[in-house]
Amino acid sequence: MSKTTADLLQGTLSVLILKTLTWGPRHGYAIARMIEDTTDDTLLIEEGSLYPALYRMERRGWIEAEWGTSELNRKAKFYRLTSAGRAQLRAEIAQWRRFSVAVEKVLATA
Amino acid sequence: MSKTTADLLQGTLSVLILKTLTWGPRHGYAIARMIEDTTDDTLLIEEGSLYPALYRMERRGWIEAEWGTSELNRKAKFYRLTSAGRAQLRAEIAQWRRFSVAVEKVLATA
């Protein structure tokens, strides 16, 4: 099963990133590590998915970027939530729950 | 996510179809209606997604088709699960649960 779409369901990456940023500004690499750690590597965040997602979200005004220095003294771009991003997060969480409840309804039928 | 609050997450349509077919052979239109009814229209199955999905699944040997007559006396193509489809269903359910548990872990963090 598969090469594609097995690791992440399309559409969930943004909610994961937004939620991660509620803990405070983070750079991309750290966001990926946090999600992987939290899920015991069930969700693997590929960099080829991560960075394009960050650009999309920035373009849509959900997050803002600023260059800085990482904890390990490397150049890093720190993202933080905007208020639009916070609203988007609320919407996406609600959407996710509605959706997963609905899927469970189908899967749970005897 | 897109304008309709009800679109599917990529990768979930097949598990929904497979599960629906455990109730017995169904034609495409009936599969869509069942999923929509079960979820109170939270999950809307577009025909442009449904029929291509059925072909993919048939090509992969998860389901088999046979022309027949619907309850309302119309020509209809009835699909039924193969044993490969049953195995696929088990795998996809397991995958879905692992995935949704992982997403919840991220979203649930205080």
Next chain:
DNA sequence: TAAGCTTACCTTGACATTCTAGGTATCAAG
């Protein structure tokens, strides 16, 4: 001081899936 590992970012192109928006045909009901 060089090699190698890790951190950190970025991009291109392929790929799968879903949606939009059409279309056909049949049957039942008004």
Next chain:
DNA sequence: CTTGATACCTAGAATGTCAAGGTAAGCTTA
């Protein structure tokens, strides 16, 4: 005989993810 529901089908666009590359700088260790 027109309308609405049933039932199938398809082309093309849009979207998002992944694979697979790449750059560069800091740390470690030999």
